[in-house]
Amino acid sequence: MGIAERKLRQKEEIKSTILQTAWELVKKEGWQALSIRKIAEAIEYSVPVIYDHFENKDAILLEFTKQGFGLLFKKLEKARSKFDDPASQLMAIANTYWDFAFRNKEYYQLMFGIGMACCEYETTAEMVNIRTMTQGIINQIVGKNKAGDNHGCLKYHTFWSVLHGLISIKMMRKWDVSDELNKLVLKDAVEGFIRNLKN
Helix, strand or coil, X not given: CCHHHHHHHHHHHHHHHHHHHHHXXXXXXXXXXXXXXXXXXXXXXXXXXXXXXXXXXXXXXXHHHHHHHHHHHHHHHHHHCCCXXXXXXXXXXXXXXXXXXXXXXXXXXXXXXXXXXXXXXXXCHHHHHHHHHHHHHHHHHHCCCXXXXXXXXXXXXXHHHHHHHHHHHHHHCCCCCCHXXXXXXXXXXXXXXXXXXXX
């Protein structure tokens, strides 16, 4: 292995260590507590070493945001592939989205700024993949006679608003109702949304 290849490998290893350490800090203390200084102390490097790999804390958060949306897309795609009927696919996506949010709270909180100050991110390829897949299913349910670009876009945002709204309420106000009732509310909301698409 040449010098250039070795340096590149070392740089990737340090970057991976930074991200792994940042994730451990987040799991332990939450997103609000994450800082460049804490990461540097935890991996026993100087602060400038972190800045050699990430421009700032927002760059680290963006990396995790991309990871979160990438993981979510894979799970949604897998859930969709189990069904041929678009209505069943959409229900599977809703249930998987819900499960992802509560099994991966750290990712979800960062991806959507729940309970934290959130940086504005440009749309990533991972976000576009989720939207394209979900909107395509919605357009199939609506039917070709009604499915225009604007209509599909509106319905996608309505669907996302229902899911995200219910999840946000549950995350921020855990004591309100039981998990079982929350899942029934989700089922009722999505079934109503699908019926509305068919009319």
